[in-house]
Amino acid sequence: MSSTPETITDTLREEIISRPDMILDDRDLMQALIAANERSMGGNIVDLRGIAMERLESRLDRLEDTHRSVIAAAYENLAGTNQIHRAILRMLDPIAFEPFLHDLGGEVADILRVDMVRLVLESAQNDSDPAIRRLGDVLSVAEPGFIEEYLSGGSGAPQRQVTLRQLHEGDARIYGDKAGWMRSEACLKLDFGAGRLPGLLVMGSEDPHMFTPQQGTDLLAFFAGVFERAMRRWLS
Known part of the structure; x- marks a missing residue:
């Protein structure tokens, strides 16, 4: 056959x-x-x-893998830029100080997809002012030196404008009764101008991977710069 x-x-x-x-x-x-x-x-x-x-x-x-990674990073960066821009526009909408601060913990936090936004202001006075109590959901008043101590952990080392870090749990002085749920945070150090004590804008997340030290900080530094200028207008 x-x-x-x-x-x-x-x-x-x-x-x-x-x-x-x-x-x-x-x-x-x-x-x-x-x-x-x-x-x-x-x-x-x-x-x-x-x-x-x-x-x-x-x-x-290998080149194709690199190409895909670059494209993915570009899309992620564009999405992050759009997110920050939308948050800034919403932050600048209010024409009164209290709504301006309340929106930080509301719609601005929702746009940024974080669980909490807290503003810490240093002051030699106590926080018994009725206006401060009304803003207690977003505003904390601390004694001078608190911000440097909080950012450095007591080491006294100089801190960058934006600090990203993961947490075992949040600090109750910042997050109150929700501190136990926080697993990462972005700390934006604020300069309100000569003769004024510094401030700190803290974004907390229950996601431990939301903020990590390996991430870029340019967009958050831009957000902090806009927030500083807006606050100077209210503090003047």
Whole structure:
């Protein structure tokens, strides 16, 4: 009993000849052709061209992975920029001080997708002022030096304008009864101008990966700069 090798049809042959890129662009087909060529040469021949192609394919895979990572990072950065811009526009909407602060813990926090936003102001006076009590859901008053101590953990080391860190739990002086739920925070140090004590804007999240030290801080630094200028208007 004999058999004859199968041959491709004339139609398929003409299609391949007229459109060779159809095969060249198909990685699986090219690998099958290369493997068939290696088998036809036998096991005692080293195919340097095949080795070179394998290395090129590996390099191409790495380049494609890098390309996808760059595109993903660009989209993420664009989304973050739009998010910060929307939060700033909403923050600047109120024309009175109390709604301005209340919105921080409301719609601004929702836009930024954080669980809490707290403003800490240092003052030599106590927090018994009725206006301060009305803003207790977003505003805390602390004694001078508290902000540096909170940011440095008592080490006294100079702190950057934006500090991102993960938490075992939040500080009750900042988050109150919700401190136990906080797992990460962004601390934005505020400068209200010469002769004024500093402030601190704290964004807390129950997600431990929301804020980490490896993340960029440019957008949050921009947000802090806008907030500083808005607060100077109210404090003047």
